[in-house]
Amino acid sequence: MEPEWDAERHVAHPPSAASFTARLDEHPDARGALVTSPTPYGTCADLAGIAAECHRRGRPLIVDEAWGAHLPFHPDLPSWAMDAGADVCVTSVHKMGAGLEQGSVFHQQGTLVDPAVLKSREDLLGTTSPSVLIYAGLDGWRRQMVEHGRALLQDALDLAASVRTEIADIPGFDVQGPAEFTGPGRAHDLDPLPVVIDIAGLGTTGYRAADWLRRHHRVNLHLADHRRISAQLTFADDKETAARLLAALSDLRDHIDDLRDAPEVSVPDPEDIRLELAVLPRDAFFGPAEQVPADWAVGRVCAEMLTPYPPGIPTVLPGERITAPVLEYLRSGVTAGMVIPDAVDAKVDSVRVLIENNGT
Numbered sequence: 001m002e003p004e005w006d007a008e009r010h011v012a013h014p015p016s017a018a019s020f021t022a023r024l025d026e027h028p029d030a031r032g033a034l035v036t037s038p039t040p041y042g043t044c045a046d047l048a049g050i051a052a053e054c055h056r057r058g059r060p061l062i063v064d065e066a067w068g069a070h071l072p073f074h075p076d077l078p079s080w081a082m083d084a085g086a087d088v089c090v091t092s093v094h095k096m097g098a099g100l101e102q103g104s105v106f107h108q109q110g111t112l113v114d115p116a117v118l119k120s121r122e123d124l125l126g127t128t129s130p131s132v133l134i135y136a137g138l139d140g141w142r143r144q145m146v147e148h149g150r151a152l153l154q155d156a157l158d159l160a161a162s163v164r165t166e167i168a169d170i171p172g173f174d175v176q177g178p179a180e181f182t183g184p185g186r187a188h189d190l191d192p193l194p195v196v197i198d199i200a201g202l203g204t205t206g207y208r209a210a211d212w213l214r215r216h217h218r219v220n221l222h223l224a225d226h227r228r229i230s231a232q233l234t235f236a237d238d239k240e241t242a243a244r245l246l247a248a249l250s251d252l253r254d255h256i257d258d259l260r261d262a263p264e265v266s267v268p269d270p271e272d273i274r275l276e277l278a279v280l281p282r283d284a285f286f287g288p289a290e291q292v293p294a295d296w297a298v299g300r301v302c303a304e305m306l307t308p309y310p311p312g313i314p315t316v317l318p319g320e321r322i323t324a325p326v327l328e329y330l331r332s333g334v335t336a337g338m339v340i341p342d343a344v345d346a347k348v349d350s351v352r353v354l355i356e357n358n359g360t
């Protein structure tokens with residue numbers, strides 16, 4: 001699937017329902033579909049439209065709703081996967097809910113995914129020693145949402161609206177709302193709680209700004225990329241935490257001159273970021289591999305995932321043929337402060353590549 005790529009802002013949103021239609025038509029043997037929504041930037045897919053396309057063909061839709069634990073509990077938030085008709089969704093309650101870390105759950109409905117099969121797959125991957133604390137945290141969150149969810153999320157939405165307005169008043173801080181992130185060629189819907197701020201006009205990177213905020217104000221941002229920072233509000237925020245965030249951001253603005261001359265990240269054009277899948281991912285991942293200097297990796301098949309965090313979306317998957325623009329993106333990104341934790345060599349001075357049959 002191709003995401004909706006905003007070439008002006010250099011950001012990707014979930015694929016449209018129309019691109020699911022096209023791909024499912026092209027591949028009638030597809031067993032199902034998977035989509036991530038919301039993205040870590042808060043942008044959401046047309047899940048109802050995608051589910052309808054899948055179901056017309058008797059195929060299930062699975063949604064990675066890691067960032068959407070709060071969505072079911074307020075009507076003004078984007079629809080959550082189960083209401084939109086998805087068959088399975090996976091949600092990290094420790095992200096936008098109040099679960100302890102590792103408190104991820106899946107929901108299932110309908111008949112396209114057999115609950116017994118799903119259970120057996122979960123059993124294969126899950127621990128045999130589940131934590132009672134995690135279960136208790138999940139149950140506590142469930143109860144809190146049933147009893148107070150709507151009111152708590154109303155407060156969060158009101159707070160997000162006022163925080164967005166105040167940040168937008170800081171010169172050069174371009175708060176990204178529905179006008180920037182939704183509409184044709186962009187996302188279907190937007191969760192307003194992640195407050196994404198584009199600082200491209202200020203001559204620094206999101207990486208530098210996020211490091212500065214952590215060092216000087218002990219404020220940890222949810223996301224930083226080459227041109228944006230994002231403050232993730234939740235139902236647990238209040239006027240006090242918002243005031244601290246706003247004071248930190250305004251101090252950041254006052255010190256922005258100290259952060260200029262940031263190393264530039266060489267972001268590829270959309271057509272350059274899509275790599276050729278030369279070998280099936282599992283064959284590349286489990287096949288014979290070697291670690292080669294980055295310059296030698298161009299043209300080779302990658303045998304690892306190369307994923308900038310955040311947001312944690314892989315740039316290169318095992319099986320994809322590495323190109324110079326993508327490698328340059330990752331290497332210039334690392335110089336600028338991007339973190340690539342899943343690479344064998346996190347600095348990407350070298351890359352793990354597949355040894356292909358012909359010895360290259």
Ligand SMILES: Cc1ncc(COP(=O)(O)O)c(C=O)c1O
Pocket residue numbers: 036039040064066067091092102103104311312
């Ligand atoms: C879109 C998305 N899916 C899944 C995950 C992983 O979720 P978990 O923390 O439940 O393993 C993340 C983590 O950030 C994510 O951003």
